[in-house]
Amino acid sequence: MPDLKDMTPGEILTEASVSDFIKALGVSIADAQRALDENSVEQIAHFVQPRDGLGGRSLMDLGLSPSFYHYQHADVAVALQISLKQIEETSIGLNLGVKVDTGSTSNDSSNSSSSSSETGSSTSTSHRQAEVKIAMKSEGALKVGGQDYQLQGTDPRARIADLRQRLAGSQSSGIERSLATHECAPVNPSVTPASEKVVTTPNTVTFLGGGTYSAAIIRISANPGVAETYTLRSGTSVDVEPAADVAAYAGKVSAAIKGLGYDTFIVGGPKRKLQEVFHEFDQEEFDHDPAYKSWQNPSLQNLAGWLKKTGHAITLEGMTDTSGPPPYNVKLGTARGAYVHQRMLDYAAPADQMTLLPSKGEQHWRDLGQPDSVKDEDHRIVDMRFKDVTDWFVVVRGDDAHPIVKAEVKPDQLANPASGANGFVHVYRPQGGTLTGSSRKVSASGQDFPLRGTGAGGQAEHAPESYAINLAADINANAAAKLKAWVNGATVHLCPEGAEWTLTLLTSESREIQLSGTDDVTVTTQFSRTQSQSITQTKTGTTTVAVGVTLDVRYSKQYETNVTGNSSIAARIVAVPAPPEFLATIKEYLS
The missing domain is CATH 3.30.1330.60 (OmpA-like domain)
Incomplete structure (x- = not known):
């Protein structure tokens, strides 16, 4: 039989001798038919023998005769199962050996050596942030490192702007930059x-x-x-x-x-x-x-x-x-x-x-x-x-x-x-004109504020900026409204007096800066402690490194083949009476 690893499934099936298998099944059916016929013939002797109980008559005299059996048809089924398994395996082994000697040299050409000397230092200081809350109505003070910075100005924005300017302009404060933001509940003026x-x-x-x-x-x-x-x-x-x-x-x-x-x-x-x-x-x-x-x-x-x-x-x-x-x-x-x-x-x-x-x-x-x-x-x-x-x-x-x-x-x-x-x-193209001819007013927080176009802040009469400056002044002067207002250009900003500015302070100085506040000036986040790092490193030396490497590669291949078979026969057998001439001849022969 050829090498299985080189054969196709069809070639393996041919080598399995399927025709011989089917032939053997057919011959076995013929052998069974012959055995049935021989058995029927052997029974004839018992049917022609006279019996005392029957008055010397035989079973055949009484009309009985042995039956003959015949395969009317037979179905033969043959099945073969063929499995072919191939296993391949590759293994790789790597061995690495390293030897390090410090302070020595070698003449081996496969070795490498290096010598280095490094001296240096570095220092880093990070920026630090603090946060302060200042109420819109506050006229208190922020204390920075023991120094008071009193809020000054006619409106909330002016006070915050002045504070930021003085902090940035003071070397003793240590504050380099600041950012002011605010969030106000809606006032919904009309x-x-x-x-x-x-x-x-x-x-x-x-x-x-x-x-x-x-x-x-x-x-x-x-x-x-x-x-x-x-x-x-x-x-x-x-x-x-x-x-x-x-x-x-x-x-x-x-x-x-x-x-x-x-x-x-x-x-x-x-x-x-x-x-x-x-x-x-x-x-x-x-x-x-x-x-x-x-x-x-x-x-x-x-x-x-x-x-x-x-x-x-x-x-x-x-x-x-x-x-x-x-x-x-x-x-x-x-x-x-x-x-x-x-x-x-x-x-x-x-x-x-x-x-x-x-x-x-x-x-x-x-x-x-x-x-x-x-x-x-x-x-x-x-x-x-x-x-x-x-x-x-x-x-x-x-x-x-x-x-x-x-x-x-x-x-x-x-x-x-x-x-x-x-x-x-x-x-x-901007169009000027008066806004007071119809007794126009702004309403906010249940209070009415008639518009006034009187020149203000160096602006002309009935200029948009004049209306804005006058409205902000009237709102800040009305305690019942409980609002605070300030002006940007020709825009009036309105906030409930309990709203707050958030002031973010920034410094890069390493010294400790302590913050505190009075009268609705609240420090929510102090500056973190100074973080600094100094590193000095000196390194000298000679290092020799020897490296050895081995590589082991193995390859294997296995083949496994299984051929199994099974068969089944479905046959129909019928009984047929022996021909009368056959029985007469047999009877005469036996007599």
């Missing part, structure tokens, strides 16, 4: 009678209009085949020739209008960039800097009106530069994003069209390769982007000397602000 120039949110009242700022937004959706004329007012126009593509054409429109004396910048496009709102160092609000405040508030007011007209959706994300520890910067970035988001709500931007993204602090710039501990004004921003628009837009800003007249702009696409051809899609 205005009666209502006016589109007064916007309320749960904790703010904002007065719109005023100022010399004017703005427009021009959509650039295509690179035209011929030159287009852009008119900002009668007598102030510029022709712009086609460019290589849409982006280049938007750049040409921006440059051409800037040449007329207007300020312009480009937004939108594939990156969907809308605007960057800049902040001072370590500030969550931008209103502290007059340079930022003078144009960013009107710019946001312009964008809010545009969003309301078009239905465009945007995202906002607060960011910081890489100076300061990352956890602190995440808090600062979060506060910046929340502040700009609230400013957009103050200017009546629809809340469902804005998504405030979680701040990652400095991480955006670190991912772009910016090194740590770098102060960069361009990175202290709230990044605003479109969610659903990829057109290019040219934002135009004017002033009294360079106004933008809504009724005279061309190409005029003001009726199609959401989508369409190139042209002006939004024009904003």
Whole structure:
């Protein structure tokens, strides 16, 4: 028989002699038939023998005869089971020997030796944070390292701003940076009678209009085949020739209008960039800097009106530069994003069209390769982007000397602000005017506060800022309202007097700084203890290493074959009488 490992199942079946197996079964059936016939013949002698009990007659004389049996049919079933099992096994053994000698050398070419000498030291000190709660109504003091810092100012925001400035400016305090945030229960002020120039949110009242700022937004959706004329007012126009593509054409429109004396910048496009709102160092609000405040508030007011007209959706994300520890910067970035988001709500931007993204602090710039501990004004921003628009837009800003007249702009696409051809899609120009002619008032906490347009804080009479300053003063003077108010631009912020500021303090000094407070100034988290580490290490020596390796590989293969079979026979046997002639002949023969 051939080697089983080289045979197929069919070849194994052939070698198993199935035909011989079936032949043996058939012969056994024939042998059985012959045995039955011989048995019947042997019975005849008993049937023809005379019996005394029968009067000398035989069974055959009585009509009886032996039966003959015959296989009417037979079914033969044969089954074979063949199993072939193959087992392969590979084993690998690895032996590794290492010998290390210190202070010795060897001439063995398979050895390696090295000699080193290292001396150095390092010192690291981490930033530490503390947290203080200060009630809106508090006029108490914060004690830092034994020195009192009394709260000073006419309103809660002024007191917090003054405290932060004095802490940062004092070397003895050890406080390098601070962050102020607050959460207020809704006050829900209302205005009666209502006016589109007064916007309320749960904790703010904002007065719109005023100022010399004017703005427009021009959509650039295509690179035209011929030159287009852009008119900002009668007598102030510029022709712009086609460019290589849409982006280049938007750049040409921006440059051409800037040449007329207007300020312009480009937004939108594939990156969907809308605007960057800049902040001072370590500030969550931008209103502290007059340079930022003078144009960013009107710019946001312009964008809010545009969003309301078009239905465009945007995202906002607060960011910081890489100076300061990352956890602190995440808090600062979060506060910046929340502040700009609230400013957009103050200017009546629809809340469902804005998504405030979680701040990652400095991480955006670190991912772009910016090194740590770098102060960069361009990175202290709230990044605003479109969610659903990829057109290019040219934002135009004017002033009294360079106004933008809504009724005279061309190409005029003001009726199609959401989508369409190139042209002006939004024009904003503040409109001043009185708000006191209808006995208009603001109601909050069950108290009414009539609006007063008297000039205040160096602002003109009936200026939005004057209305805001007067309203905040009236609220703070009304003890029954139990509210505290402060002003950002032309927005009045309202909080219950029991609400609190959360002041986060940051230091990198190693000395211990103990904090305490009085009159609703509560220290909730002290600075952690100083953590510093100094390591000095000196190492000299010579090391010799000998390595030996052995590898043992073994391979084995086993084959196992089982062939088993079974059979079954189903047969039908019938009894038939012997032929009369046969019986007569037998009877005569036996007689």
